[in-house]
Amino acid sequence: MxxxxxxxxxxxxxxxxxxxxxxxxxxQEPIPSASELRDxxxxxxxxxxxxxxxxxxxxxxxxxxxxxxxxxxxxxxxxxxxxxxxxxxxxxxxxxxxxxxxxxxxxxxxxxxxxxxxxxxxxxxxxxxxxxxxxxxxxxxxxxxxxxxxxxxxxxxxxxxxxxxxxxxxxxxxxxxxxxxxxxxxxxxxxxxxxxxxxxxxxxxxxxxxxxxxxxxxxxxxxxxxxxxxxxxxxxxxxxxxxxxxxxxxxxxxxxxxxxxxxxxxxxxxxxxxxxxxxxxxxxxxxxxxxxxxxxxxxxxxxxYDPLVHEIPWRGEIEQETRALVEQSAKDPSKLAFAIMKHDGIVKPHPPIARALDMVEKTLEQLGHKVIEWTPPSHKTGVELANAAYNFDGGADVQYHFGISGEQPAPQLLVASGLPQKSASDIARVNVAKREYQKLYMEYWNSTSELTGTGRPVDAVICPAAPHAAVIPTQYTHVGYTSVINVLDYSSVVIPVTTVDKNVDLNVPREYLGELDEQSYKNYDADVYDGAPAGVQMFGRRLQEEKMLVLAEYVGSAVSSR
Amino acid sequence: MxxxxxxxxxxxxxxxxxxxxxxxxxxQEPIPSASELRDxxxxxxxxxxxxxxxxxxxxxxxxxxxxxxxxxxxxxxxxxxxxxxxxxxxxxxxxxxxxxxxxxxxxxxxxxxxxxxxxxxxxxxxxxxxxxxxxxxxxxxxxxxxxxxxxxxxxxxxxxxxxxxxxxxxxxxxxxxxxxxxxxxxxxxxxxxxxxxxxxxxxxxxxxxxxxxxxxxxxxxxxxxxxxxxxxxxxxxxxxxxxxxxxxxxxxxxxxxxxxxxxxxxxxxxxxxxxxxxxxxxxxxxxxxxxxxxxxxxxxxxxxYDPLVHEIPWRGEIEQETRALVEQSAKDPSKLAFAIMKHDGIVKPHPPIARALDMVEKTLEQLGHKVIEWTPPSHKTGVELANAAYNFDGGADVQYHFGISGEQPAPQLLVASGLPQKSASDIARVNVAKREYQKLYMEYWNSTSELTGTGRPVDAVICPAAPHAAVIPTQYTHVGYTSVINVLDYSSVVIPVTTVDKNVDLNVPREYLGELDEQSYKNYDADVYDGAPAGVQMFGRRLQEEKMLVLAEYVGSAVSSR
CATH class of the missing domain: 3.90.1300.10 (Amidase signature (AS) domain)
Structure with a gap:
């Protein structure tokens, strides 16, 4: 009933x-099924x-x-x-x-x-x-x-x-x-x-x-x-x-x-x-x-009007500085430096995403920019902190809202149920650990000024946004590529790069980083993914939205024009 | 042992x-006792x-x-x-x-x-x-x-x-x-x-x-x-x-x-x-x-270097704008408007603080500024939110640190002991209530633009920093004047105004706002407080430190030169 x-x-x-x-x-006409017409x-x-x-x-x-x-x-x-x-x-x-x-x-x-x-x-x-x-x-x-x-x-x-x-x-x-x-x-x-x-x-x-x-x-x-x-x-x-x-x-x-x-x-x-x-x-x-x-x-x-918004207007000076760096870099590409992280040590991306990353890396290098390898503090720690925060209430909030109607949640939702609530001291420990992680990551970022040749740390870091292109339903197993950025509170833009090509993005055997990586890679099916968009994530430091938006325009257009 | x-x-x-x-x-010489020489x-x-x-x-x-x-x-x-x-x-x-x-x-x-x-x-x-x-x-x-x-x-x-x-x-x-x-x-x-x-x-x-x-x-x-x-x-x-x-x-x-x-x-x-x-x-x-x-x-x-610091440099433009308002107000005092809150509805200040507030009010009015009455959303709500946050862990952290040595805390410390920890859902409810309170207060602040004559809401609000001058030991019972500002996350400066004068700040009978007010007022002892500094608090909106520091200089010097 x-x-x-x-x-x-x-x-x-x-x-x-x-x-x-x-x-x-x-x-009015019958819509073809997905297998008849994907796009x-x-x-x-x-x-x-x-x-x-x-x-x-x-x-x-x-x-x-x-x-x-x-x-x-x-x-x-x-x-x-x-x-x-x-x-x-x-x-x-x-x-x-x-x-x-x-x-x-x-x-x-x-x-x-x-x-x-x-x-x-x-x-x-x-x-x-x-x-x-x-x-x-x-x-x-x-x-x-x-x-x-x-x-x-x-x-x-x-x-x-x-x-x-x-x-x-x-x-x-x-x-x-x-x-x-x-x-x-x-x-x-x-x-x-x-x-x-x-x-x-x-x-x-x-x-x-x-x-x-x-x-x-x-x-x-x-x-x-x-x-x-x-x-x-x-x-x-x-x-x-x-x-x-x-x-x-x-x-x-x-x-x-x-x-x-x-x-x-x-x-x-x-x-x-x-x-x-x-x-x-x-x-x-x-x-x-x-x-x-x-x-x-x-x-x-x-x-x-919102007590949680900081009084930081659109900073035209940061926009202009970044545009100037972009313009100068046409003549002197050493003005801008990037980092690339091909995987997070937990799950390597599927072939189409690996190819998208390579495309961005090559494009930036061909433009003459220095692209360093990003070897940050453990992303596993970041993932654990994110998961801890998402599960503080043991599912109480979502259970309550499903309970209003008694509806059955879809299996993808992974709704926690009956887990204990975390205590104030538990939460405080996570908050301290999160701050320490942010500090460690910040120090790593600062340290790259030794490697870029610009005199500054890297301007932006490129990495996957997910291990896969638009995912096969029920097969999204690792959101760490995005959730770690939320832990860090960094500004991050995703940039479209290419689409999956089953003739190029082949399912070749490789070694695994671990169980999650194996599971993710075994889910890769070039035929099914064919035609799906594949892009990357580019992130900057905290509150660097003006800079990241200008760089997204630059990198996005450079990649798409190749 | x-x-x-x-x-x-x-x-x-x-x-x-x-x-x-x-x-x-x-x-080398014996230091006189406090009763022999207070100052x-x-x-x-x-x-x-x-x-x-x-x-x-x-x-x-x-x-x-x-x-x-x-x-x-x-x-x-x-x-x-x-x-x-x-x-x-x-x-x-x-x-x-x-x-x-x-x-x-x-x-x-x-x-x-x-x-x-x-x-x-x-x-x-x-x-x-x-x-x-x-x-x-x-x-x-x-x-x-x-x-x-x-x-x-x-x-x-x-x-x-x-x-x-x-x-x-x-x-x-x-x-x-x-x-x-x-x-x-x-x-x-x-x-x-x-x-x-x-x-x-x-x-x-x-x-x-x-x-x-x-x-x-x-x-x-x-x-x-x-x-x-x-x-x-x-x-x-x-x-x-x-x-x-x-x-x-x-x-x-x-x-x-x-x-x-x-x-x-x-x-x-x-x-x-x-x-x-x-x-x-x-x-x-x-x-x-x-x-x-x-x-x-x-x-x-x-x-x-600190992941919790916002990228907001010292904003010289806000400092200059505020200095310009201050300078213009020498000719046209309608350029700056203040509000005053004589008490928070919970505890009225002792006579020396009431006098300090009056001194500031009169000074500003004599300078020609509009000083409106501040009738904000309930400070009682703000106090309750602050106390809730301070007590989330039921005293676990401080008990732990006292416990390392087994020392006996001083009675003033009011250390909670054996209280239950708040749960994630409890804490989330406080966070939501706090944000709603901040929003309500913000709307009230915005609404004062109708009253100031400057076309803007009030520039700063003056109120007590505590109900009393430098307090008699063990008699600090109401920290709400300061703690509500922490709930709001406002920028707030205290300004010295005067010192207690037992011949002026008389202990005259008055009606009480409630039990806490009665207790506080009964603790007022003009003889003991004589000579203690008495000042006020002046607060601005969130992240308005540049403005508040310039205004503190202005108000502080205006008050002290009268």
Whole structure:
């Protein structure tokens, strides 16, 4: 009986999301199965769009904002095009939790009227559609965060006056900036998963290869943006949840250090665990679009509205310094130095990721940069610290939220149950160990100034974002490549590099670092992975977002132009 | 037997500190009792100094650095003068845990040689003696933090290789800056106390009125600087531990927001509790000296050496903007607006503090500034959050450290014992409640832009730092005036205003806010408090140290010139 009740609730919610798609935008023809047609981006989704819609939706956020903030394109036309394409995307890969196209078009009309009246845009994101992970509260719609028990509630609370009225701080700022909000994207319930699965939307597939995962927890964002149903959106990251879906979908995505983008008023998992804070970061098709979004939010002075945001405005001087280094390095490449870590000593990457790393390394070396080998303090220690923090409450928070409806969690979610809560002294010990690890890593970073030839430590470090390309469902076993960065609180960007090629990325036997490495490598199947995006992670020190965004643009464009 | 052992250990340590004072600097005459002579600052301590020593030690840190960084005065002469005066101070009020004058004079010689060689100072603190609270590790000496069990160990660990070798990050930076380190000052064991008492130094008295407490936990700093045995030093503050001793001793002191001054490698109590982080801040006789010390440390780029420090250099633009507001306000005082909170709704201040607040209010109003009434969200909530965080581990950490020697804690220390540890979920709930409180307070702050006439919210808020002047021993019952600021993570400076005058600050009957207020007021004894320093606290938003330091200089000098 109980099972029927939650299933029925989930089914109704799923149907109501589909019902929010206008009749005219529904796909009438049968959608080929994933084995018939892996990739539904590009030509497949374009079939359902007119040329003007394709023209609009295939520009990046940066280029769209250039047109919408100058009045060249109207907010309404752009919004309608993205609503249409997002509707198609959802029908292809189940990437949306909430659809509010009507409200978006009303907002777009107001923006057009504003432009007509004032002859200037409302803000730097005027008329730009922005998608949001389903942790952000937006008036008029729900936030379920993938929990059946949250349907019809506010974060699980019945009859809460904030329901469908309250907006998260970032949402308020995006509206101030002129962005148009039109949909919220799918997440795995708990948010602690590298795939996107829940009982409401079921499963979000990777649009480049629907046999594979879109990543998680900001998986709906990754899938939607890859299908160009959104030019950019905001996800959250406590262990890789922005970077994993970005890299799995061939996108750029940034995990900023804590304290830059306002989390205030967003729903979260295990809220109040403050050893490793979840952070918000944008995902988009280009690095310059990430910069646009990141810089725009900082322009709203979020530190006046979110007590956890540091008063650090967009530092144009760091941006300019970095751009100058990039420009100078065309003549004198010794101005910039990188490090590369081919594996973390725990799990070596699959062949496509190893190849992507080699491509980046060769590109940088061909450009003349010094690329040193990164031999940092043990990443195993970092992984253990991350896992300790994620498990402080022994699963109490997520068990509680699953328990509201009595729903059955998907097997990927690895939900802890009945484990003891850690005590204050236990947590304090982890906090001290984490700080000591951060200090050790910092000292290692400082020590590289002896090796770079620039007189400074390395400017950025390149490593895998995951051991594999967009993963085969249920086979994500090692999130350490991303989670260690959360322990360090470093600024990290993922950069798309290539796609898996089954004819190149061969499954050749090799020795294993250990059991986890063996398991991971045995899961590599070149045929299934074929066509999946493969990228890398590039990280900088804490609070180095301006620098990392400029370098991501440089490295990304250098790699893609080879 | 066991009691004898720890007492004997403590006595030996106490004696060894006294023995480190050169024979020539020992006070031979009997020191009058506190009831015979309350105030040992000024004429009394001067008796033991020659005119040149008095000339040197009675300048503020800023003025001394002007002379030592230009070569006008040698580091050795200045260091010797302060060593002498610190030795006297310790004999008068028990304010030192560690004395290392010989090492200091050696360091000073090296600095003088450096200046002679390079014709320039090593750094902005060249030749300036700086005292340190006994949480900072300095090579060659111990850190006991008031625990008998730490004698002969490294933070309680026997045979630890760091013992007498390791230096805290701030110590390293101070040496880089050219500061001369020569003594470490007394603290209450546990650090969680507004008085300074432990089994090693016994009790540190207030030098302005030895019947009273010097404050805590940076109490030795407060007492030493008040006696001008140090021109400035560094304390730490998790609930008021910089501000309380500063205000009790008629000094300036700043509690910066977390993440500005490096705590890395300093000993601490309940290390790893990260809901409310202890922070480091300087104490000194003038606001400009605080600025000098604060700015100098930031010049060392501590964010490259302490993973918890934010990359926020000294922001000259905020300093200049604030100075411009101050200068403009001479002509147009509507440029700056203040708020005043006469009491927190829990405990009203004693008459001398109420008078100090009135003096500041009148001064600001006479200067033409708008001073609005501060009616913030409940401070009771803030106090409860602070107390919750301080008690997460149920006393486990401090019990452990007392247990090493088996010593008996002083009654003021209110050491929890046998209380249950809080669980991860309990702690998470407090973290969420704290963030919500910070957000509420932030919104209230923002809302004052409607009232100030400057177009901005208030620039700073003035309130008590404690309900009383330098407190009568064992009568500190309400630390809420300072601890709420730690919950909010605001930048806060204390400003000396006046001294208690038993003929003015009369004990007149009044109504009580509640039991705690009644208890506090009944403890007011004008005769005993007579002569004690009475000051106020002035706080700004989070990370507004540059602004608060400039405003402290302005308000402090305005008040003292009336």
């Amino acid at each position: 109980a099972i029927t009740a939650w299933k029925s609730l989930a089914n109704t919610k799923r149907q109501s999301t589909l019902d929010a798609i206008p009749e005219k935008w529904r796909i 539904v981006t590009g030509p497949y989704i374009q079939k359902f769009l007119n040329p003007r819609e394709i023209e609009i939706t295939e520009l990046d956020a940066y280029a769209i904002a250039e047109k919408t903030t100058t009045g060249e394109w109207t907010a309404v036309e752009v919004t309608e095009a993205f609503c249409h394409r997002a509707a198609l995307a959802h029908q292809l890969v189940n990437c949306l939790h909430e659809i509010f196209f009507d409200a978006a078009i009303e907002d777009a009309k107001r923006l057009d009227a504003y432009f007509a009246d004032h002859k200037k845009p409302l803000g730097p994101l005027h008329g730009l559609p922005i998608s949001l992970k389903d942790q952000f509260h937006v008036k008029g719609v729900e936030t379920t965060m993938g929990y059946v028990g949250w349907i019809g509630t506010f974060q699980g609370l019945k009859d809460d006056p904030r329901s469908r009225v309250f907006e998260s701080e970032l949402v308020r700022e995006l509206r101030n900036l002129g962005a148009v909000l039109y949909c919220k994207t799918s997440v795995p319930s708990t948010l602690m998963c590298g795939e996107t699965v829940n009982n409401i939307i079921t499963y979000t597939n990777n649009p480049k290869n629907r046999l594979l995962a879109c990543g998680g927890s900001s998986g709906g964002e990754g899938a939607l943006i890859a299908l160009k149903g959104s030019p950019g959106g905001f996800g959250t990251d406590i262990g890789g949840s922005v970077r994993i879906p970005a890299v799995f979908n061939g996108l750029f995505g940034i995990r900023p250090s804590a304290g830059r983008i306002p989390y205030e008023g967003a729903a979260n998992s295990m809220d109040g665990q403050n050893t490793i804070l979840s952070v918000i970061g944008p995902l988009a098709g280009t690095a310059r679009s990430l910069q646009l979004l990141f810089k725009a939010v900082l322009g709203q002075q979020p530190w006046l | 066991a009691i004898t052992a720890w007492k004997s250990l403590a006595n030996t340590k106490r004696q060894s500190t006294l023995d480190a004072i050169p024979e020539k600097w020992r006070i 040992v600052t000024g004429p009394y301590i001067q008796k033991f100094l020659n005119p040149r020593e008095i000339e040197i030690t009675e300048l503020d840190a800023y003025a001394i650095a002007e002379k030592t960084t230009t070569g006008e005065w040698t580091a050795v002469e200045v260091t010797e003068a302060f060593c002498h005066r610190a030795a006297l101070a310790h004999q008068l009020v028990n304010c030192l845990h560690e004395i290392f004058f010989d090492a200091a004079i050696e360091d000073a010689k090296r600095l003088d040689a450096y200046f002679a060689d390079h014709k320039k100072p090593l750094g902005p603190l060249h030749g300036l003696p700086i005292s340190l609270k006994d949480q900072f590790h300095v090579k060659g000496v111990e850190t006991t933090m008031g625990y008998v069990g730490w004698i002969g160990t490294f933070q309680g660990l026997k045979d630890d290789p760091r013992s007498r070798v390791f230096e805290s990050e701030l110590v390293r930076e101070l040496r880089n800056l050219g500061a001369v380190l020569y003594c470490k000052t007394s603290v209450p064991s546990t650090l969680m106390c507004g008085e300074t008492v432990n089994n090693i130094i016994t009790y540190t008295n207030n030098p302005k009125n030895r019947l009273l407490a010097c404050g805590g936990s940076s109490g030795g700093e407060g007492a030493l600087i008040a006696l001008k045995g140090s021109p400035g030093g560094f304390g730490t503050d998790i609930g008021g531990s910089v501000r309380i001793p500063a205000v009790f001793n008629g000094l300036f002191g700043i509690r910066p927001s977390a993440g500005r001054i490096p705590y890395e490698g300093a000993a601490n109590s309940m290390d790893g509790q990260n809901t409310i982080l202890s922070v480091i801040g300087p104490l000194a006789g003038t606001a400009r000296s605080l600025q000098l010390l604060f700015k100098a440390v930031l010049g060392q780029q501590p964010w490259l």
